[in-house]
Structures are given as C-alpha cells and as structure tokens.
Amino acid sequence: MSLINETHDVNLKSWVASANVAGTDFPIQNLPFAAFRRKNSADAFRGGVAIGDQVVDLKVVAEANIFSGDAQHAAEAGAEEKLNTLMGLGNAYWSALRLAVSKALREGSEHQSVLESALVAQDDVEYSVPCHIGDYTDFYTSIYHATAVGRLFRPDNPLLPNYKWVPIGYHGRSSSIGVSGQSFPRPKGQTKAPDATAPSFGPCKRLDYELELGIYLGNGNALGDTISIEDAEGHVFGFCLFNDWSARDLQAWEYQPLGPFLAKNFASTVSPWIVTTEALAPYRAQWHRDAEEPQPLEYLESAHNREAGAFDIQMSVLLESEKMRADNQPAAKLSESSFRHSYWTVAQMVTHHTVNGCNFQPGDMLGSGTQSGPEHEEAGSLLELSRGGKETITLANGEERKFLEDGDKVIMNGWCEAEGYNRIGFGSVEGTVLPAK
Amino acid sequence: MSLINETHDVNLKSWVASANVAGTDFPIQNLPFAAFRRKNSADAFRGGVAIGDQVVDLKVVAEANIFSGDAQHAAEAGAEEKLNTLMGLGNAYWSALRLAVSKALREGSEHQSVLESALVAQDDVEYSVPCHIGDYTDFYTSIYHATAVGRLFRPDNPLLPNYKWVPIGYHGRSSSIGVSGQSFPRPKGQTKAPDATAPSFGPCKRLDYELELGIYLGNGNALGDTISIEDAEGHVFGFCLFNDWSARDLQAWEYQPLGPFLAKNFASTVSPWIVTTEALAPYRAQWHRDAEEPQPLEYLESAHNREAGAFDIQMSVLLESEKMRADNQPAAKLSESSFRHSYWTVAQMVTHHTVNGCNFQPGDMLGSGTQSGPEHEEAGSLLELSRGGKETITLANGEERKFLEDGDKVIMNGWCEAEGYNRIGFGSVEGTVLPAK
Incomplete structure (x- = not known):
C-alpha cells in the first residue's frame, strides 16, 4: 500500500x-x-x-x-x-x-x-478542545445503528429508502462540544408519552451516549467548490473519539420533521488526541458494497475508495457508576465495535458534504454517527443495547441500566491493530452525567 | 409601554x-x-x-x-x-x-x-457578515409555512403533533452564511422522482428562497444553564433580514429522518444591518394563542411575552431577473408578510433553545423560519407560492417562474410602522443565483 x-x-x-x-x-x-x-x-x-x-x-x-x-x-x-x-x-x-x-x-x-x-x-x-470547531456535522454511517434505531422510532419503516443512496448527515451544535473530562447536568425538556394527550416538562429519563468517531477537516474548500472523492482524504487532518450524548425521550418528541435538536445539543465530548489520517494508513481496509445493494452514484465512487477507503478503528465503551467508584471497581464494558462496518467512508462523507458547494473550514468536524456493529452486542448506544428501554442490562457489579443514571461516567476507547504493524490507540474520551439543575 | x-x-x-x-x-x-x-x-x-x-x-x-x-x-x-x-x-x-x-x-x-x-x-x-456566527439555528415559527410545506412533503400529515407544543428548530451551517450581495452557483446533488427506482445526480431544479428574520444573540449563557423566558429578550442583540436559500428537490429526497442538510447549507444570506431589539420597542405587539389551541408549557409562558412578545416586522420579497436588468425594469414583488404572525416569539425561541442547558455565545444567530402569512399571497417561498411547482407565477414583466432561474436576484426588505412613531427599516438583503458549476 x-x-x-x-x-x-x-x-x-x-x-x-x-x-x-x-x-x-x-x-x-x-x-x-x-x-x-x-x-x-x-x-x-x-x-x-x-x-x-x-x-x-x-x-x-x-x-x-x-x-x-x-x-x-x-x-x-x-x-x-x-x-x-x-x-x-x-x-x-x-x-x-x-x-x-x-x-x-x-x-x-x-x-x-x-x-x-x-x-x-x-x-x-x-x-x-484541540481546535475551534466552526461547524460540526453528524453523519449516520452505521446501517446497523440506523436500522436498529429506525425500528424503535418507526417500527413500520426502520430504514428509509434514501439510506443506501445518501450519506445521511445533519448539522450539530459546536458551542457545546467539550473535551474529555466534561460533565454536564442531565438535560431537561419536553417529552410526551405515547398515550398522553399533552407533553410534560422535566429531566430527561432516557439519557444515552453514542459511540462515534470525530473526523477533523484540514484545509477546506471555497464556497461553491466541491472536493472530489479522489481529493477528499487529503483534506482530512485526523480522527478522534466522540461521544454524542443523546436524550432519547426529548428526541422522540421533537425530531420530526427537522431532525434532532435539544436531544443532542446539551453536550458532546471529544477525546483530546487527534490521530492523523497518515498514522492510520496501515489499518485501512477495503470498502465494499454487496452486489445486490445499490451501488454509489458516480460522485461517491473511486477505485481508491474501494481498495482502501475504510478504516478498521476498533472502539469500546465502558460505564463507571458512582457505586463502582465508591467500591473501587473497574468500569464495566458495555460494547465494542469497529468503524470498518461503516456503510459510507470518510471520503464519501467529505465529498457528499461539498457536492452542493458547501464550504469546509479548517477544524470543522464530522461525526461518524454511532458505530454499531452487525451483532446486537456491538451496539454503540444504550437505546440499542436495551432495545429501546425494554430490556435491562446487568453490569459486572450487578447494577442494572436501561439508560444512564446521574453520576455515570462513560468512557470510550479506540485503537487499531494490523498484522506487521504496531498497535496504536486514541486514548480515551470520558464524560460524566450530573444531576439535573 | x-x-x-x-x-x-x-x-x-x-x-x-x-x-x-x-x-x-x-x-x-x-x-x-x-x-x-x-x-x-x-x-x-x-x-x-x-x-x-x-x-x-x-x-x-x-x-x-x-x-x-x-x-x-x-x-x-x-x-x-x-x-x-x-x-x-x-x-x-x-x-x-x-x-x-x-x-x-x-x-x-x-x-x-x-x-x-x-x-x-x-x-x-x-x-x-457583522459578527462571527459561531452557531446558527433555524426555527420554523410560521404555522402557515409549516402547514403549507407539510402538505407538500406529507399530504396526509401536514402539521405534526409536536408543532403546537415545541418551538421546532434545527441546526444550520454557519460557514456558508454570507452578507447581502452574495452570489453562489446553483447547487448540485441527489434527487429522486417519485416514480424512479434510483436517484440521479445533477443541478437542483427547484431552487427557492425563504423569507426570514435573523436574530442575533448578545451575551450568552454557560453550558448547563437556562435563560428564563423573563430574561430571554435581554440576551437578544437585534434582528436582520435573512434569506435561507433552499433546494427543494434535494430536500425532499434527503430530509428524512435527520432533517434538511445539503438542501440548505450551500448558501444563506444576511442583511448587513442589525436593527437592535431596543429600536424595535414601538413595534411590539401582543402575542396570543387562541383559547382552543394548546397553551404553552410553563417555561415558555410569561405575562410580558403575552403583552409584548411579538414584533410587527413587515417583510417583502422581490425578484429581479436577468431580463429585468437588461430591460432596465424594476424588480417584481412576489409577496409580503409580517413577523407578527409567528406562532412562537423570540423569547420563546431563546428559552426553549437553552432549556436543556445548551449554551449561546455572542453572535450566535437564530433564523425565524420562513415567515408566511395566513393568506396564500403572503407566502415566504416559491414552494408555497407555486403550490409545490404545480402553478406558474407570472411576474410583472410577463416572465414566469415556478422556482428560481439562473441570474435571478432575490431582494428582501423589512420595515416597521406604528402609530405615533417613525417608520424604521432594515435595508435589504440581496443574493443572486449563478449557473451550476
């Protein structure tokens, strides 16, 4: 290579x-x-x-x-x-x-x-936070996550028809992005039970994390220009770990028709370390699309992207409760996954984002979207692991969770391994839920 | 007052x-x-x-x-x-x-x-652009716009159940916000005809403007804090005119489930002048919600907001085609409306945005959403005026439009009038569509 x-x-x-x-x-x-x-x-x-x-x-x-x-x-x-x-x-x-x-x-x-x-x-x-993040866009590149979450929000229509054609993304909030170590009060907001006639107001009851990568843009493009798929990776400075905290009950009530808003913008946490695209070269992987699946439109297609557009970045998420800290117990692992499962590559995200002439500036960040693997145990959120809050997750110390409790610290790690190369890691991103104000 | x-x-x-x-x-x-x-x-x-x-x-x-x-x-x-x-x-x-x-x-x-x-x-x-806009959020405060557009995108379900409870908003892109005089190439992207089996790629065929106000935040709030409805207006520095250019065919294909993205982020244009909240005092109006409508949850309710939370800011949109310029003809007026029709006030937008602890920074901008009035002729977009491209609009010089053509300049004006006070104006915001690159 x-x-x-x-x-x-x-x-x-x-x-x-x-x-x-x-x-x-x-x-x-x-x-x-x-x-x-x-x-x-x-x-x-x-x-x-x-x-x-x-x-x-x-x-x-x-x-x-x-x-x-x-x-x-x-x-x-x-x-x-x-x-x-x-x-x-x-x-x-x-x-x-x-x-x-x-x-x-x-x-x-x-x-x-x-x-x-x-x-x-x-x-x-x-x-x-290592740079001024002018704009932050969150993608939705794990088809396993999109399908599992879609099933919960829209049981009759889990994966929408555009998913396999469009690298779905939406704009996020940059002001509330903090660096590892961030803590934040449990958000409050409107929620509505399916059988209620009116919404009510109060602290979020379904607080969640999302296991993501953050992708930092380097040199950008002028407004009106497009970054071609051949040039896309050259504009990517590097990758971090990213926790896109999510308030699922707020999200369910607010998200139609314009997308998640207060469910996401109360806090998002990045790891301090940015692993450069160059450092990740040995851990690249082929990107492929099954022959029976829709193949990408031409602007999202290149030989290099097929040969080496994917990155096998392994990621894990752990939960450290107040009780674990008091008992001096280690954090409990919740799941593990890899970015190689992504339905779209970083190059495809960059090119799609600029195909209409939208401009990137140095330091802009893309979220990969929650990286859930193909197996249920590889899900990158509690929403998926608890099947929408219907199943209880038992932690190593016997504590139970469906969603996050006050005092919970969520820890995400990332690393890469490849035959013939050294293991490299991303450090960690950590964040703690405080009680609602 | x-x-x-x-x-x-x-x-x-x-x-x-x-x-x-x-x-x-x-x-x-x-x-x-x-x-x-x-x-x-x-x-x-x-x-x-x-x-x-x-x-x-x-x-x-x-x-x-x-x-x-x-x-x-x-x-x-x-x-x-x-x-x-x-x-x-x-x-x-x-x-x-x-x-x-x-x-x-x-x-x-x-x-x-x-x-x-x-x-x-x-x-x-x-x-x-008068300030660094760290984050830009677009609201959706005209119920007439939401209903008319909802009918086009979801004929069976035009106004979603959350609309009358939640000041719906979503995050926009700040990098592509330009000042009056901005021109931009017609965006390209994916679109899919309802009867097509696959999307295709090309220049947008349904390019539109949106007649909005931009609302600039002054002093912000710390992450985790909320700006109460009583304090909200004190954080608002002022208002500008705002054209939220929109690619309707891209939007229809991409917007589910996470909201509009490339349909909006190729360009957005602000007027140079910011009219301060203080200057607008004489043009305030009562805000009311019909008794049979859902009343706001308590965090969105205050006596002052009822008495004077609305602003009677009148707005108009004009189109100047290449032919009009060549023939030395004036721009043709397309519609006129007022912000007093807004279903939610600025104070409600500010408080809702921070109720989950999301932080504002000085210079952050809120879009009001397209300000369509109750009458069809008062619609703030071509999508509405042409009823989704089904009807042709004839301009004063005989030219016809359903959506914007290359060379079209869109001009928006705003002003306030009140008995016993001087008329004040916003100047204008202008922007021109260039051919696709």
Whole structure:
C-alpha cells in the first residue's frame, strides 16, 4: 500500500522508553496531536504530540528551530493555542512535521536533548478542545445503528429508502462540544408519552451516549467548490473519539420533521488526541458494497475508495457508576465495535458534504454517527443495547441500566491493530452525567 | 409601554439631513449596526451605525473619546472588526451606546463636528457578515409555512403533533452564511422522482428562497444553564433580514429522518444591518394563542411575552431577473408578510433553545423560519407560492417562474410602522443565483 512510509515501520523505537512498552496507545508510529497545557497553570494552551506517557510541547520544539522547511513551518503553526492553522496548511505540511517528529524521537536522534526539554508527562497536563470547531456535522454511517434505531422510532419503516443512496448527515451544535473530562447536568425538556394527550416538562429519563468517531477537516474548500472523492482524504487532518450524548425521550418528541435538536445539543465530548489520517494508513481496509445493494452514484465512487477507503478503528465503551467508584471497581464494558462496518467512508462523507458547494473550514468536524456493529452486542448506544428501554442490562457489579443514571461516567476507547504493524490507540474520551439543575 | 425611551421620540431630528427624509430606513430612531469598510479598501472592517444615507464609523467615534462610561466602552467594542465583543457586553452597554449615538446625531449636538468626521456615505462602503456566527439555528415559527410545506412533503400529515407544543428548530451551517450581495452557483446533488427506482445526480431544479428574520444573540449563557423566558429578550442583540436559500428537490429526497442538510447549507444570506431589539420597542405587539389551541408549557409562558412578545416586522420579497436588468425594469414583488404572525416569539425561541442547558455565545444567530402569512399571497417561498411547482407565477414583466432561474436576484426588505412613531427599516438583503458549476 503506497500510503505506508517510514514513520509506520514496526521496528522504529523511541528514546522515550514508555513509547516502546507493548500496548501503549502512543508508540512512535502514532504521534497524534492535542492542545494542552500544564495542569492548573495559566499558560496558553499549545499543540502537543503524544509519545508514550509524555507530550511533546510543539511550542518548545518550534522555538528551538531544529526542523526546516515545511516541518518547521508546521511546528510553528502547531505551537498555537488551537490547531486550526496547522490544519489549514494541508497534507504536505502535516506529513513533513510527522516525519520530523518521528525522526527526532527515534533512538539515536541528534535532536534528543532538545526534545527532552520539550517533554511533559501526560499525568501533569490538561487538554482543551484541540481546535475551534466552526461547524460540526453528524453523519449516520452505521446501517446497523440506523436500522436498529429506525425500528424503535418507526417500527413500520426502520430504514428509509434514501439510506443506501445518501450519506445521511445533519448539522450539530459546536458551542457545546467539550473535551474529555466534561460533565454536564442531565438535560431537561419536553417529552410526551405515547398515550398522553399533552407533553410534560422535566429531566430527561432516557439519557444515552453514542459511540462515534470525530473526523477533523484540514484545509477546506471555497464556497461553491466541491472536493472530489479522489481529493477528499487529503483534506482530512485526523480522527478522534466522540461521544454524542443523546436524550432519547426529548428526541422522540421533537425530531420530526427537522431532525434532532435539544436531544443532542446539551453536550458532546471529544477525546483530546487527534490521530492523523497518515498514522492510520496501515489499518485501512477495503470498502465494499454487496452486489445486490445499490451501488454509489458516480460522485461517491473511486477505485481508491474501494481498495482502501475504510478504516478498521476498533472502539469500546465502558460505564463507571458512582457505586463502582465508591467500591473501587473497574468500569464495566458495555460494547465494542469497529468503524470498518461503516456503510459510507470518510471520503464519501467529505465529498457528499461539498457536492452542493458547501464550504469546509479548517477544524470543522464530522461525526461518524454511532458505530454499531452487525451483532446486537456491538451496539454503540444504550437505546440499542436495551432495545429501546425494554430490556435491562446487568453490569459486572450487578447494577442494572436501561439508560444512564446521574453520576455515570462513560468512557470510550479506540485503537487499531494490523498484522506487521504496531498497535496504536486514541486514548480515551470520558464524560460524566450530573444531576439535573 | 415601559420599553419606550427618549431614543424613540418621533420628534427627534438629526443634523444628518438624509435621516429626516420621510420613508428612509434609517432615521435617528433606528440606529442599526453593521460591520463595514470603504469599498475596495484594504482597511479592516469595523462597526458602524446607519443614519440616513450615511454610516457612522464607530472606530473614529471610539478614538475621539467623546462618550463616557458604558457608552465609550461599548463604542470601543463596536470599533472592532466583528461585533461579537459589543454583543457580549449585554443590554446596559448596547443601550448606553444607542443613547449616546442618538444624542450625538441630534440637531444641536455638541459632538456634531466629531461625528461629521466619522460619516461615510453608504454608497461608498462594503459590508461583511457583522459578527462571527459561531452557531446558527433555524426555527420554523410560521404555522402557515409549516402547514403549507407539510402538505407538500406529507399530504396526509401536514402539521405534526409536536408543532403546537415545541418551538421546532434545527441546526444550520454557519460557514456558508454570507452578507447581502452574495452570489453562489446553483447547487448540485441527489434527487429522486417519485416514480424512479434510483436517484440521479445533477443541478437542483427547484431552487427557492425563504423569507426570514435573523436574530442575533448578545451575551450568552454557560453550558448547563437556562435563560428564563423573563430574561430571554435581554440576551437578544437585534434582528436582520435573512434569506435561507433552499433546494427543494434535494430536500425532499434527503430530509428524512435527520432533517434538511445539503438542501440548505450551500448558501444563506444576511442583511448587513442589525436593527437592535431596543429600536424595535414601538413595534411590539401582543402575542396570543387562541383559547382552543394548546397553551404553552410553563417555561415558555410569561405575562410580558403575552403583552409584548411579538414584533410587527413587515417583510417583502422581490425578484429581479436577468431580463429585468437588461430591460432596465424594476424588480417584481412576489409577496409580503409580517413577523407578527409567528406562532412562537423570540423569547420563546431563546428559552426553549437553552432549556436543556445548551449554551449561546455572542453572535450566535437564530433564523425565524420562513415567515408566511395566513393568506396564500403572503407566502415566504416559491414552494408555497407555486403550490409545490404545480402553478406558474407570472411576474410583472410577463416572465414566469415556478422556482428560481439562473441570474435571478432575490431582494428582501423589512420595515416597521406604528402609530405615533417613525417608520424604521432594515435595508435589504440581496443574493443572486449563478449557473451550476
């Protein structure tokens, strides 16, 4: 696969010892980006790169002026408070910076002493949302999720006729996107029981998470232009974990005809780390559409997209209740899935989004939609796992759930594995439900 | 009405003669805000206030330091490239600045010479989108529009059961919002004829406008907090005209189940001028809900909202075709309506939007939804006027339309009139359809 280069070499070792420990999310083959600062400091946030249990401070690296050309230029952009400038530079710059950081972190690097001075332990830092997210669009790319949820909201009509033709998406709210560690009060709103004559107002009773990936756009397009499917991946800076919290009872009452609104916009949580598209090259997969299914319209079709447009990003969701914390018990795993099940690829999402001339700006984010796998146990939401609240889920410690309770912390992880390559990880995204105000 | 103050006095005259001409949009009782600069200059945009056919440059005024206290502070914020800082200051500051500008522009003002040096002719300026619009939400507040459009999309089920309880809204795209004068290529996308087995791809054939108001938030709320209906209007900086361009054939195929997406996000156009909530005080109206209709839930109900929550903002839409331009003919009026017909008030929109804890930021914008009046002739879109493309509309010059043609310029105007007060206007919002790329 031509997208593989020397930064993916499984034999690379770093002089940062923790990066060479089996099972780390952040070996030298990963090198994801975040915006961070020392915990409880008044410093400005700045870009950083994860290596083992450390963060490379890009501000220190940029000021040391050890890189050259595109890599130095990109490091200076990456030193800013938000990553938008770096994202806007485009693939050549991201790739140059990645290679320079990879080389500088390898055993025997001439730049080891400078990089050592730029390291901060991940335990000692705090993160912000890594860029200004101008616009956020949520897609709906898991046909298993769309079918299961559709069955609950529209028993007679679960999968609508457009699903297999249109990468369905809708606009979300960017103001309420927070970084891992976010907590928020249980939302309140209108709900209506099927047999009630009028709605009532109160705290959400069917609070849920959604297991998603967030996809950050890099350099965008001018209003009126389209990003072709051939060019689409080149505009994608990278991927994060994303929890699209959802109030199912609000959603059921409000969502017709214009889509979910207050059911979704009270909070959404991203992981701090953005794994670059380049880092994900070894974990790509063929994308295929069964012959008996509708094949994509031409603007959504390319040979590369068929050969390598999918990404085998594995994801899991865990729940840590108040009782688990009090009892010092580990969080309970709820499900596990992979983005390789997605009915549409990232390239198809990007091209579809711009085919009408809609413009992307650096830092815009796409949600993948809930990534439920083909099996019931692989569902990416409680709505699906509890079959619309009809079945009780028993956690490892005996607690039961249909939907989220106050105090519940939801933890999502993501990672990639492939024969002949190192495992890389996404870190985690965590968020906690507080009681309604 | 206690919201009336000395700035609304019909007897006020300005030393700017054009502000005293009957029928001007911008008498001294209006004083709307925009971001502007001299046409074709490389200057930074800055805030300005309209008076007659002139703009008061707030940068010049702020630097002259002739105001004091809150008014001076607000003028300095208003001098910035975007109005977000001013918007974030809150009502006390907006009001102080309004009063100071009103006094400075009155006949006999001691500040006349300074203000004269700050005047630029509107003919000599260009405008930008007046603030950074972090998030944009479109509501659906005209029950006449919702019913007429619902009938076309769902003949058996035009007005959904939630409509009379929930101020229906959905998230829009902010990146593609442009200022009056915007032109954009006809969008392309997927459409499917009812009898076709598969969709096809091509330029939109049912391109439409929507006659709306844009409502700009001022100071916002923290994530997790709610803005009560009593406090809601105090967070609203002002109103503009808004054209929510719509591709009806794309919309029909894509909108279920998550709402309109590519049908709306290729372009949306705002007027440059923001008429402040304070300026609109004389044109408020009672809001009422017929006794046999569902009454709002308590969180959407207040005495003030009943007494004065509606705004009688009159709006019209005109079409100028290429032929009209070539023949030097005036634009043809398509319809006229008023925001007083809105089923929900601005205060109800603001409170509903935050009742789940969703946060507003200064400069966020709400669309009112298409403001169609009770009569067919008062419809705010071609979709309604042509009854879903079934009827042909004949323009004044004999041209016919069902939907927009390439080269069509759509012009929307807005104004307010009330017994005992001066007429004030919104200027206009204009936008032109270019051929598909």
